[in-house]
Amino acid sequence: MSDRLIKWLLWCYLGLLLVFVFSPILTSVIFSFNSDRFPTIPLGSFTLKWYQTIFDDPDVWSAARTSIFVSLCTATLATFIGFCTAYTDYRYGFRFKGAYLALALLPPTIPLIIMALAMLAWLSKLGISGRAWSVVIAHTVLCAPFAMGIIRLRLQQIDPDLESAAWNLGASEWSAMKTIIVPFARPALISAFCLTMAVSFDEFAVAWFVAGLNKTIPVLILEVLQGTTDPQIYAIGTFVFLTSITLVIIAQVFFMTRGRKPTAPA
Amino acid sequence: MAEPQIVFDNVMKRFGDAVAVDRMQLEVAEGEFLAIMGSSGCGKTTTLRMLAGLETPTEGEIRLNGQRINELKPSERETPMVWQSLALFPFLNVIENVEYGLRMRGVEADERKRRARLWLERMEIAEFETRAIDQLSGGQKQRVALARALVTEPPVLLLDEPLSALDANLVVRMQGVLSRLQKELGITFVYVTHSQSEAFAMADRVVIMSKGRIEQVGTPREVYRQPASRFVAEFVGSNNILSGTVNNLQSGELVVDTGLGPVAAVRPDDRELTRGQAVELVLSADNLELSTTEPDSVNRVACKLVSEEFIGTVVTLLVESPGGVELRIQKQQRDIDQVSLEEDMPLWVSWSPSSVYVLPG
Amino acid sequence: MNRPDVYASTWRLPVIVWQCLFFVGPLLFMIAVSFFLVKNYRMQEAFEMANWSRMMTRGYFWDAYWYTLGLAAASTVLATCLAFPAAYGLAFKVSESTRRWIIFLLIIPFFTSYLVRTFSWYVLLAESGVVNAILGKLGFGPYTMLNSAFGTLVGYMTLTLPLVVILQTLSLANVNRSLIEAAHNLGAGRMRTIFTVIVPSAKVGLIIGAVFCFILSFGDFVAPYYLGGSKPPTLPILIIDTTKSGQQWPRAAVVAVVMMVTLLTAAFTAITMAYRKRR
Known part of the structure; x- marks a missing residue:
């Protein structure tokens, strides 16, 4: 087989794979504007009634408020914890560092359904389940490793002499942190914040178990799915998609920044 | 008598099993330029x-103006550094x-701007005041x-x-800047380099x-003309080192048998030598002197040219003696x-006996 | 240093405290819960083997166990094989910037609701859905695709395929090009080069991709529930059913612990294989 034919076949294969990955996403967007109750082809007429339905639904609004609250708090906590861990890994060597990093990074390898059950049992035991805060706590555990990863990659790029140079010029460790490390890591902090927010915004298994009556948007979708199956799911899904993708793009943009832009003189 | 400004007293630094600095004894006087x-x-x-x-010494004591400073944090010392990577805040x-150093010392914004500007002018980079670091050339970064x-x-x-990190032309210019600056300010410079010319x-x-030890401390001339060891003699560059045995000892002179034949040298007065x-x-x-006719000198040898190398206006010739000894x-x-x-x-x-230096040890 | 370093501790402690409280704590407590008792719909702290002996002797538990394991294994093999040609193309046949763009495209699905995507498949694969409509035009079908292992696997692929492609691409892209050229030089054909040079060099990355695929499939309840019709139920569905109806948390905890042990064994075996030196 010639190289060109192989290349062409691989491109076709890649195309098919992307079709497989994106067809459910496109389906949800297209059918959210389709008038038929059961979505199939040929398409019915264009409509906004599903958006109207969710817009008028107080449950959707309250879930959206909970989701925003949960994801903002989660992103803040996870970014903070992720930064602390990344900085410790960057700056210090110590005994049991392997165990320390394992403790910090393992949560994503535990299936969500198991985390959900364990969290439910534990938070009930502590008497703090069934609140929006319970979801924040659980989501922070799940999201902090991602924040750590992103921030650690950024700290990798710092000239190791910069922090020493700050001390050398009279900065205490705290001032060096504030004036050198944090400004340098800022793009990664923003990136980590957006990404963890997006992860929290989409997570449903753990939230479903520990949220109680404080449903987040994905939990609402899950419960709607168990009953009716009409395209209002798609309308909500499209909104969630737009929110997440915005966050991801912001995260991506900041992740790519080299952070060398001149700052305006104070 | 007051102690020198900086004293390393039996300082030892280990990283794990590796010894980075071994029992260092060193004094630096105020206003000195030490490399x-x-x-x-x-x-x-x-x-x-x-x-x-x-870094904290594993053993020994470092004193600045007579005060032990081993335990002082970097931020508590007045020993600013110019880094190899420059470490400018990007x-x-x-x-x-x-103005960063002034800011960390709590100097008012106006005052520190004023003082920073003075230094920018002094370093002839005042016009770049608000430039970003990555928009500067190598020499400008150096000045910042x-x-x-x-x-x-x-x-x-x-x-x-x-x-x-600078190219050769700029190095020479910055050497001038540094020398002048050090003389004007009259402060101590401790300058680490691998470059002999700098x-x-x-x-x-x-x-x-x-290997963590001091081989020799001295003026550039001393180190160059009277190396304390074979290591120094080889390290400071363009030396020919000949091994031999002492043959003839007279009051002011000695003759050493080498691969080049007998070489007359001035007898060092600071140590005893014995025949053999x-x-x-x-x-x-x-x-070493060169000529095409036989010179009138005690130390002379006929050689043939092997290669020549030009660096600027300096020529380095490699010649070989009949006995197969190469000389630079x-x-x-x-x-x-x-x-x-x-x-x-x-x-x-050819060369004069007074230009032959007998390595100690 | 003898005196406590406040600065270092400030950065070191948060994750230790937080993870012990809310990561290690819950998991250990879950193990403890598996020995608790439920009386009158209330959980009592105890140390009894009742839940374990009950679950271990139930046929439906073992049916669910082997079914879930089989599905997850099938999903792992399927995803690894389906991803490889794509990863190979991305790693060796496209430019660096194209690769970055496609990887970015593959990251997007992680941030779209998996639930909504699953529901899309439900609609697409239904008896009167889009796929059957298209096949009908071509003179095939209709096929029953939902409520079967096929449906579940489609769901698993939706969840895992992008991740597996990304992990494989990254590990293949790191294979030393000169090794491949050397193999070609020695007259190895394309397929031979792939299986004797590229796959062994990228082994660790390929196995890590497979491990993640296995973990995700094994623990997912959405695909087997909505696309597989939960007949028979998988272990995650068992956990949900026992937890949500009847408050039987201890029995759910037993299932969860069994899942954890299985996953740890699988992951450990795979990682050992990945790092084992070839003779």
């Missing part, structure tokens, strides 16, 4: 970092970089790094291979280090021009 030289891994940078407080502009270190008017400036061009005294003793002789490449000879270009050279032509190499 620490050695190949990479010899402990010169560790020495500098201990002075800045970035997200701050030029003046923000320069100097201004940033000096703005707090410290008693000591540490420099860690600051010129290693050290010899600027330093009052040179420290040669190897093995010694090493140093013949500086620039002390360094001459100015215009001196060479007077002896028209051709491949395989007979050449006479």
